Amino acid sequence: MPKGAIIVLVVVAGLILLIIAGRLAFKRVEQNLEGLKQLALVTPTVSTLKEGTYEGNFATFPVKVKIEATLKEGTIANLTLIEHRSGQGQPAEAILTSVLTEQKLDVDTISGATYSSIVILKAIEDALKKAQ
Template sequence: MKKRYIAIIIVLLVLALGFITTKILLTRFEGNLKQLALSEISDVDLAAAEDGIYIGSYSAFPVSAEVRVTIKNHFIVDIELLKHDNGQGQGAEIIPENVIEAQSLKADSVSGATYSSKVILKAIQNAILKAGG
């Protein structure tokens, strides 16, 4: 009988620990995503950007992206999405094409993939800033 009570107490402690851990992770997710939603994407100065290939990344846990941006003659000629960890934001993977077409970070977010859209744009922005843009 005593072993049964100990087993029940252990199970309850494990469940409580699991609940607390889940609550902490969800609070962290929500905070990161709220901060991301409020963050502004400022356009870059391509006229100041030097030719080259630049890596940029950005993470707002649980969403992250890494890109390789190629700049030639003050134009974005290629953006390769090297890494994109997302939940339901796979649709945002069109963002690099939109940025190249617009030659601007003022590309529209993809509906249903707003967080991933912003993370990819921030990664592109960080790469171009390395170029001096």
């Protein structure tokens, strides 16, 4: 077989492998994100939580959130987003206002940023669990 034909075969095989790997990676990301919709959120009774500032984390590829929740006088007094790695989920950061206003995690997710909204809520839940 001529050297040029071998090179073409190797390049084609490499491209096929890249396409397969890309599809598998995309499928994994899609499964991770779809799994988020099945997660339950539990809001502890905020008035019974210990005062202080607590860090919460939650990640599922490709979204990662680190948050700081401050509890004072039986309320969620402040939520600070320390880290939010997301694809197109930046609008989800508005959910912090809903949680502060309603003092619970059972709030509507942000349309167009559902997955990031859920990850942010799970990070808040993690912080609140640490205050029990």
